[in-house]
Amino acid sequence: MGLPAAGATAPESLFERCSWFYALCREYLFRDHTPEITDSLLAPVAPADGTHLIEVGCGPGFYCCKLAQNFPKIPTRGIYVAEGRVRGAGRGAADRRLTNASFVHGDAHHLPLEDNEVDAVVVSRLFLIVVQDRERVIAEIHRVLKGGGRCFIAEPTSGFRTRIPLAVMWVLSKVSRSPAGLYREPRQAEVMPSTEFKKLIRSQPWESIEVTNDGWYQYAVCEKRGSGAGSVPVGAVQSAEGSL
Numbered sequence: 001m002g003l004p005a006a007g008a009t010a011p012e013s014l015f016e017r018c019s020w021f022y023a024l025c026r027e028y029l030f031r032d033h034t035p036e037i038t039d040s041l042l043a044p045v046a047p048a049d050g051t052h053l054i055e056v057g058c059g060p061g062f063y064c065c066k067l068a069q070n071f072p073k074i075p076t077r078g079i080y081v082a083e084g085r086v087r088g089a090g091r092g093a094a095d096r097r098l099t100n101a102s103f104v105h106g107d108a109h110h111l112p113l114e115d116n117e118v119d120a121v122v123v124s125r126l127f128l129i130v131v132q133d134r135e136r137v138i139a140e141i142h143r144v145l146k147g148g149g150r151c152f153i154a155e156p157t158s159g160f161r162t163r164i165p166l167a168v169m170w171v172l173s174k175v176s177r178s179p180a181g182l183y184r185e186p187r188q189a190e191v192m193p194s195t196e197f198k199k200l201i202r203s204q205p206w207e208s209i210e211v212t213n214d215g216w217y218q219y220a221v222c223e224k225r226g227s228g229a230g231s232v233p234v235g236a237v238q239s240a241e242g243s244l
């Protein structure tokens with residue numbers, strides 16, 4: 001898929017139109033990877049105060065808020081593609097009285113960050129259907145990480161389970177129609193085959209990569225070359241049947 005031509009307006013996203021429904025799925029239906037993220041990015045030693053963590057394509061800000069709550073001295077920042085919804089994501093953090101979680105508008109293809117700026121990146125359910133140029137997004141993640149910084153990427157592998165929320169959003173969109181009547185997302189979600197996932201991850205010159213597949217999800221933990229480089233303590237990816 002190519003990026004929209006300069007000046008062209010992309011169709012609205014179903015994730016924005018049905019954001020309340022997606023937030024419900026995120027909170028109650030999808031698997032919560034906070035333990036794996038914590039083990040991969042913020043352990044085994046306690047992260048230094050001020051460790052800067054971002055979530056790219058944060059949607060309702062689930063991980064930004066959870067990690068901000070669990071690590072009050074770590075500033076988390078959610079990168080939200082829809083400018084008009086940033087305040088909504090921020091309200092979730094405010095409702096929980098989180099002063100260390102913030103949200104900014106930004107496109108994963110052009111992250112609004114300097115090179116080597118962040119210590120940790122969380123990416124969840126982003127590559128599957130929503131981004132147009134996956135290689136560019138992973139290159140952006142690599143660019144903004146500091147040497148020795150790590151990213152955690154989780155992608156679902158169950159097509160059936162992934163299609164259900166998307167199908168429901170399409171039905172809901174009929175009730176609250178976009179003025180243009182168009183949405184960015186496809187009708188059917190195809191999961192990424194593991195060969196494609198690994199190829200995408202390996203497109204960047206990481207110091208180390210650990211890829212795990214537990215049947216329902218594929219995960220990658222990657223560490224950028226540079227100071228602080230070492231092996232990634234993965235091993236905490238567990239099966240949790242009962243969640244999508």
Ligand SMILES: C[S@@+](CC[C@H](N)C(=O)[O-])C[C@H]1O[C@@H](n2cnc3c(N)ncnc32)[C@H](O)[C@@H]1O
Binds near residue numbers: 107108
């Ligand atoms: C499937 S949701 C995943 C949300 C969240 N990361 C989670 O774990 O539930 C994908 C999110 O990516 C956002 N998104 C789509 N295209 C994007 C882009 N180019 N840059 C940043 N975010 C994007 C969508 O608005 C949506 O909120």
